[in-house]
Structures are given as C-alpha cells and as structure tokens.
Amino acid sequence: MSRRHPLRALPLVAALALTAALAGCTGPSAGGSPAASTPAADTPGDAGQSTSDACGVVQQSIDSATSSFADADPADPTSVVTAMESASTELGTISAQVTNDDVAALLPPLRDMFAQAAEAMAAMAEGDVSRAAEVSALSAQLQESAAAYQELCETG
Numbered sequence: 001m002s003r004r005h006p007l008r009a010l011p012l013v014a015a016l017a018l019t020a021a022l023a024g025c026t027g028p029s030a031g032g033s034p035a036a037s038t039p040a041a042d043t044p045g046d047a048g049q050s051t052s053d054a055c056g057v058v059q060q061s062i063d064s065a066t067s068s069f070a071d072a073d074p075a076d077p078t079s080v081v082t083a084m085e086s087a088s089t090e091l092g093t094i095s096a097q098v099t100n101d102d103v104a105a106l107l108p109p110l111r112d113m114f115a116q117a118a119e120a121m122a123a124m125a126e127g128d129v130s131r132a133a134e135v136s137a138l139s140a141q142l143q144e145s146a147a148a149y150q151e152l153c154e155t156g
Contacts, residue, residue: 054100055153058107061090065114077125084118102152110145113138 065087072079091111098104117138120131 049098049100051100051103051152051155054098054103055149057094057097058103058149059153061087061094064090077121081118081122081125084114084121088112088114088118103149106145106149106152110142110149113142113145117142 065083068083068086069080072083074080088111091107091114095104095107095111098107117135120134120138123131124135
C-alpha cells in the first residue's frame with residue numbers, strides 16, 4: 001500500500017510540471033495585447049495571418065488546456081492523462097487554423113510532446129515508474145517550447 005501512493009503521485013507531479021510550463025505560455029493574449037490590435041505585416045507563406053493573429057488562435061487552445069489540467073482530479077491519474085490527450089488533440093485541430101509559418105512550426109512538436117507525455121503518464125499510472133525520466137524530459141522540452149512561443153508572440 002505504501003508503494004502505491006508514490007506511484008500515484010508520479011503522474012500528478014509530472015502533470016503539474018507540464019502545467020507550469022503551459023502557464024508560461026499565457027503571457028500575450030489576443031484580446032489584450034497591443035500586437036493583437038495592430039496587425040503585423042503579411043509575410044510570404046503565411047496566407048495573410050499575422051503572428052499576433054496566429055498567437056491568438058494558439059492562446060485559446062492553451063487557455064483550454066490549462067483549464068482542463070486545473071479540472072483534472074489529482075487522485076485520478078487517468079483524468080490527467082485525458083487532459084494531456086485533449087491538449088494534444090486540440091493542438092492538432094487548431095493547426096489547420098494557424099497559417100502563419102513561424103507559429104505553425106511550433107505546433108507539431110508541442111502536440112507530439114503532449115501525446116508522448118500522456119502515453120508515458122498512463123504507463124506510470126499503471127505502475128511503470130521507468131517512464132518518469134521520460135516525462136521529466138518532456139516537461140523540460142515543453143518549457144523550451146513555451147519559451148519559444150512566448151518570445152515569438154511577444155515580438156510578433
């Protein structure tokens with residue numbers, strides 16, 4: 001019984017780390033940033049979508065994912081895994097709406113990281129603690145991606 005408690009805590013700890021990385025993405029929002037009210041110049045290959053417009057689309061998805069993580073039941077690792085799978089799916093869905101090349105390039109790796117983290121955390125919830133290092137590495141990668149998103153959206 002005492003072994004089961006730490007196993008349950010691992011997915012939660014990993015989810016909290018990933019959520020913290022996501023929260024770092026919530027800097028600029030489409031509704032309140034000056035960049036959102038002043039469209040950036042159109043660049044070739046982005047189908048007319050400014051960086052700020054693309055960031056606004058992504059921000060809605062990030063807000064939704066952050067809300068899903070907040071609603072996940074810490075006592076139920078499956079709910080955390082479901083939140084991660086939903087974030088991955090949502091990022092895949094919005095990819096079609098993001099035509100700005102710079103912002104679009106950030107989405108596939110981010111989507112894949114959430115899918116990989118969900119898979120690893122599901123395995124951890126079933127007792128495979130060997131996946132903890134993988135989740136930790138994904139959390140670090142997610143933080144790097146969040147920083148790249150934030151930098152692009154703040155300057156775009």
